[in-house]
Amino acid sequence: MKRFKLLHSVLLATLASSCLLNIAHADDALKMELTANQISKNADGKTVYSPVRTAPAGTVIQYKATYTNTINSDINDLMVTLPIPANMTFTGDASPASAQASIDGKNYADMPLMRKVDGKMVKIPYSEYRTLRWNIKLLPAKKSAAVALNTVVNK
Template sequence: MKTAYSLKQLIIAASVSATFLSSALAADTLKMELQANKISKGINGKSSYIAASDAKIGETVQYRAIYTNVIEQPISNVAVILPIPANMTFTGEAKPISAQATVDGKNYADMPLMRRVNGKVVKIPLSEYRALRWNIKWLPASKSADVSMNTIVN
């Protein structure tokens, strides 16, 4: 039986955070807009994005977060994080590709994540990824940066 997840459940599960890596800045320097869209392939092979009001097991959902600098000066060294919801598996597709990943929510590294098993270095399965992080080095006043990741509903 296929289970459907409402957009509200998906967005709650994918709550988004931003951390300033530089000196403490006001909490309201960034405005964030989160979108959840189902991805489907068209006849011509192009992807189309449809607002996800629900998603069934096996469907691909893209989470896209748009961060806008709402102060009148540039900000720098901002880390933005998109958690991977518990009912989703990361597909390995993220934009920008500079995203780092974590399996524990604390330690981030470039993808693919690796670990040592029986003396060999192996890739960590995407199903174990828990969040992605992007470092925004510079965001001018009134400008936006967006990040996205694709997931599959489990």
């Protein structure tokens, strides 16, 4: 069974995650914490999130980034981006659902992404999604906001 090293992906996702702040705010105005959790069901059928470093193919992993405003004023129109790690496939589940997606990391659109094939508009498979981004309209002073995406470890 092929195992994927998630710690490496978490570190890459942390480095690749970008935040575009209003020009008036300093670089240290925002703190980001990224976690990787395996998603499973317990005996009662409730969803359980467990920290994970490695996982076999087929495992569902949620990457969650929590952004904390560390200054004493609000941050408006904060754009945050999370890459989908290599060897992972996006499941289509994102929180908040207002995320936009990209297959190239440059051009974003509302989900599901579409393209023209033989004159017809068709959905782009989730396996081609590479990055998601969110616009956090308002992050109040000293408060946090979280975004998350679910992936599956490729076979």
